Amino acid sequence: MCRWLAYTGNPIQLEAVLFRADHSLIDQSLHSRMGHTTTNGDGFGVGWYGHPTDIPFRYRCIQPAWSDRNLREAARAIKAPLFVAHIRAATDTPAQETNCHPFRYGRWLFMHNGLIRHYPSVRRDLMLAIDPDLFPSIEGSTDSEVMFFLALTFGLEIAPVLALERMAGMIEETARRRGVEHPLNMTVCATDGEQIVAARYSSESQSRSLFHSTSIRHLRELYPEDPRMKAVGDDAYLVLSEPLVDLQGAWEEIPERTAVVTRGPNIEQFSFNPALP
Template sequence: MCRWLAYTGNPLQLETVLFNARHSLIDQSMHSRLGATTTNGDGFGIGWYGHPTDIPFRYRCIQPAWSDRNLREAARAIHSPLFVAHIRAATDTPSQETNCHPFRHGRWLFAHNGLVRNYPKVRRDLMVQIDPDLFPSIEGSTDSEVLFFLALTFGLELTPVTALERMVGFVETAGRRHGVGEPLNMTVCATDGEQIIAVRYSSEGQSRSLFHSRSFRHLRELYPDDERIRTAGENAFLVLSEPLSDLPGIWQEIPESTAVVARGGEIEQFAFEPRMN
């Protein structure tokens, strides 16, 4: 399907997690261990912030991540306190740059792994719900981008978790109205440069894999000689589809139907429940 990660903490060189880790995102693009597909080669994207209040930068490409030499150069050059990276395995929509994650609107970035089932059947119902002022900003043809703009319509910029719950409730209602029994499977990431919101949810209760790092203060005690852990700082946080290493004590699986919010060194976890609109 897809793999993604998001990081916040001290400014970190993107190369650290995209290329240098043992099971880096580039390795996952060829050899995913936990994904629905082993290979994720239908394009990629990175989004990063120079400052939390800035409009984020993006680089997206339809080439497989492992073969893009410019990504290697960019990942070596960019140091950022918050970034998102995504590798794509396309489902029902074409490989084109506008379909590569992360999607952007204003200060917000959004990435998704999963699918809206029978998307062609429910697409119209979903798209007509999007705020008319937001609709012109849709560039691609993916279900993922529609999920993002539905979440924006339902208030992502003000109450992110509630907006995502309303988005899921609407998608499930629309899907079942068309006879789709299990309309949605997703792990998603949304960020405005100051916080990361990650959600693991599916209609069938068998969501794609999602993990987050444990306390970096604790990790420094476990691995005092690991330069990457020291560089990230005590308030660092990483959420990702698959662990980057096999070191014990680093990763914690996010439970089904759960939202995680990381902001300013604080990590909160909430039960995630669809809301009817």
């Protein structure tokens, strides 16, 4: 499928997690340890905020992430307090720039790993459920972008977790009417520059992998000489498909049917329960 990560904390170079980590996102694009596919080479994208209230910047490309020299230059140049990155392994839709994550609407960015099963058979019904005022902003053909715009339709900008639950509930109900068993598998991330909202859910309770970082203060006590712990700040936080480094105590797996919301130093976990809007 895909791999993704989201970071918030002190401003750091994107290069730190995209390239320099032991099991960086670029390494995962070639050698994923926990993904459904080992290689994720159908495009990539990064999104970052200069300020939480700004419209976020994006860089997306259909080349494999490991072979894009411009990405390496950009990752060295860009320093941001909140950013996201995604490497894609396509399922039912083509490799094209408009199908690369993250997707953007206003201040919001969205990424997804997983799939809507038998998506072509339910695509029309799902797209008709999107708010007509939002519909002109859809650019690509992926199930992931439809998920994003369904979440926006159901109130992502007001109540993010509830909107994601409604999005999941709508997809499951629509697909099951078409006879699709276990229609949804997802780890998703949405951010508006001030908060990161992530959810892990699948209809069959076998979701793709998802982890988040533990306390940076605790890690500094465990690894006082590790330079990677010094730059990010006490409140740094990562949520990601696979751990970047093999440090004992650095990562916790996010449980099935769970949503995580982080805003500054505050991190909350919620039970994730799809419901029809």
